[in-house]
Amino acid sequence: MNQWYCSVCHEMSDYEDKPVICEICDADHRMIFNIKEVPQSLEQVRDLARKKLKGICAGYPSCDGSFDKICQREAYGKPIGLGGIGLGRSFRGNSEALEKIQLNMSVLGDHFEPDTTCSFLDVDLEFPVLASSTAGAQKYNDAMDETQFCTSVLRGSKEAGTIGLRGDTWFYTLDDNPSLNAMKACEGYGIPIFKPRSQDVLKKLIENAEDCGCKAFGIDLDGCGSSIMALHGQPVFKKSVKDIEELVNFTNLPFIAKGIMLPDEALMCADAGASVVAVSNHGGRVLDSTPGVATMLPLIREKVGDLVTITADGGVRTGYDVLKMLALGADAVLLGRDIIRAAVGAGTLGVKMHFEHIKKTLKKAMFMTGMKNIKMIDSKILFDYNQNKEEQWEKY
Missing domain, CATH: 2.20.28 (Rubrerythrin, domain 2)
Incomplete structure (x- = not known):
């Protein structure tokens, strides 16, 4: 036996x-x-994912969209899979923008244990890192069942002390929506992010989310450029401020405006009633040659101030990257591709293991920059090459 x-x-x-x-x-x-x-380690989880995602993702140590990576090398004329659209400039731009940012190391002072706890939309979390609203793992070499993928992300997030967003794609329907099916299995502990479908369809999806007991909902506004939706004849639309206001007023659930890359549009979403603005270029999958998210994030934070909660995703691979995004103005940070690989490799267990690794490295990064808790984190821990020496050290 x-x-x-x-x-x-x-x-x-x-x-x-x-x-x-x-x-x-x-x-x-x-x-x-x-x-x-x-699997007993993340490397073992990654090895399992490599086998299942053969030809789509090789699970490289550096996931940056470079031309030598299989997701970009074999994408020409084919579905983009886990790669970036076009020549992958936006995909690479996300990683490059974060890579350029350097952390100021602080080693003097009292010893402390960093406190990573925080709150997101009144949900208490152990650390400010969430699973991004990915979808479609079932179509990657039939790697795993889609509802089980969504369930794994939600359960793994919860077990690690955070919460997961869930996405939407061309084979999700009103009658069979894997994200919402998973929400039911997890008693509503999750946040669905819908593609910008017609207003009538979105209202029905929002009602379904309410019935599941979801904490919030959002619209993937940059999903209006989704190539996979267009390929399968699923209509998606640009949304106006009026459209956003209509959806905000339709429900009591907090609204997440995902896919914002312009300061003015972030402010417009805030004024329309959004509770969260998610700064994102869709992982570089809808428009080539955009700036990296880390480039636009501080500009958006400066524009909206404290009007809304801000999340950021794009090129985030480590706890050090998380700290950089927080210092640039994010309240919480989202992980996408890494969570897909973790779920494909080992389901809930893989997702939990990956999040625990991120939390551990975030605490290390906070400790080495003198940040005792999440609220302390600001741009003072970032070295800025654009400032002269006098301006740089005025921070301190």
Whole structure:
């Protein structure tokens, strides 16, 4: 008799042969491990993801959209998969913008343990890093069932002490929406982000989200440029300020305006009633040659001040990157591609392990820059090459 482990719900079972399906959560054999083969490290999780995503993502140590990476090298004339649109300049731009930012190391003072706790839309979190609103893992080599993917992201996020956003794509429908199906399985602990579909469809999706007990909802405003939606005849639209106001007034759920890259448009969303502005260029997947998110983030924070909560995603791979985004003005930071790989590799377990690694490195980064808690973090910990020596040291 062998012992088997479901990486989505952690159920243990005893069978001679590998179960076809988990009796508790309906996860299929792709997410079930012999207890002796359960991954013990993130590298093992990444290795499993590499095998499942062969030809789409090689799980490189540096996920930056460079031409030598398989996601860009083999994208010409094909669906972009996990790569960036066009020549991948926006994808690379996100990583390059973060790479240029340097942290000021502070080593004198009292010893302390950094406090990473925070609140996001009145939800208490152990650290300000959330799963971004990705979707479509089922279509990546049939790597895993889509609802199980969404469930893994939500459960893994919760077990790590944070919350997950869930996305929307061309095969999601009103009657069968994997994101909302997962929300039900997780008792509403999650936030759906819908593509900018017609207002009538969005209102029905919002009502479904309310029925699931979701904490908030959002619209992927930059999804109006989604190539995969257009390819499959799913209509998406640019949304006006009036459209946003209509959706805000339609529900009591907080509204997240995702995909904002201009300070003026961030302010317009705030004025329209958005609770959160998510600074994002869709991971470089909808328009080539945009600035990196880290470039635009401080400009947007300066424009909107404290009117809204701000999140940022794009090129964030480590806890050090998270700290940089927080110092540039984000209240919370989103992870996308890394969470896809973690979920594909080992379901809920993989997502939890990845988030715990990010939290650990964020605490290390905070400790080495003298940041005792999240509220302390600001631009003083960033070295600015654009300032002369006198201006730079005036910070201190």
